[in-house]
Amino acid sequence: xxDRRTFTLSVLASLIPAGMALGQVSPWKIGxxxxxxALTLLNGQPVDWGALKGxxxxxxxxxxxxxxxxxxxxxxxxxxxxxxxxxxxxITISLDKTVDAAQQYMKKGGYSFKAGMVTPDxxxxxKQRRGLPQLFVIDRQGRLALxxxxxxxxxxxxxxxxxL
Numbered sequence: 001x002x003d004r005r006t007f008t009l010s011v012l013a014s015l016i017p018a019g020m021a022l023g024q025v026s027p028w029k030i031g032x033x034x035x036x037x038a039l040t041l042l043n044g045q046p047v048d049w050g051a052l053k054g055x056x057x058x059x060x061x062x063x064x065x066x067x068x069x070x071x072x073x074x075x076x077x078x079x080x081x082x083x084x085x086x087x088x089x090x091i092t093i094s095l096d097k098t099v100d101a102a103q104q105y106m107k108k109g110g111y112s113f114k115a116g117m118v119t120p121d122x123x124x125x126x127k128q129r130r131g132l133p134q135l136f137v138i139d140r141q142g143r144l145a146l147x148x149x150x151x152x153x154x155x156x157x158x159x160x161x162x163x164l
Contacts, residue, residue: 027128028136032144037121039093041114042103047091054140055087056163061118061126061134063095064105068151069133075154076135077111079161086164087140090114093122095132139163 028034036059039047060076062069073092080090090113094102099117106115118126126134129149137146137160145163148156 028125028144028147030144030147033142034136034138034144036138037119037125039091039116039119039122041116042094042099042106047114047116052089053142055089056140056145056160057138058088058090058160059136059138060090060092061095061122061132062092063132064101065096066132070109072133072135072151072157073109073111075152075157077109077113079157080113083161083164088164091116093118093126095126137163 036047036049036057041047058076058080060073062073076090080088092113092115094105094115095118096102096105102115102117116122129147131149133149133151135146135148135152136144139145140163146160
């Protein structure tokens with residue numbers, strides 16, 4: 001026989017998306033200090049988040065099948081190339097089902113920003129909001145400064161420069 005506490009905990013656990021811990025249920029909010037999960041890039045290298053301390057980090061979720069991502073990513077890449085020397089880092093997370101699909105997309109676009117594959121921890125962050133592309137700006141102090149869940153036009157992406 002199952003007791004009430006066990007039943008309550010199992011019901012609560014069923015309401016939390018897979019890969020999301022109890023402490024992660026609330027979406028990141030502007031001004032929050034964010035803890036970034038481990039991420040391995042498409043080239044097999046792990047991201048060293050500590051080495052990026054003091055930089056402005058743009059995180060973007062995308063999919064190779066997303067037409068809005070295909071329009072935004074060339075603009076994001078140009079912005080990254082222009083502002084990398086000012087302390088900007090762009091790291092993107094592919095929602096593609098295979099590494100090959102993500103690698104082909106990156107190669108075809110000639111993108112210089114870094115990309116990794118979604119993991120359960122990153123999927124929990126993505127699922128806090130629905131839609132693609134999703135873009136998060138983390139300021140030099142490690143706090144969430146901006147969230148956009150939609151295609152950003154060039155003038156909107158250029159506004160990210162205010163965080164540099």
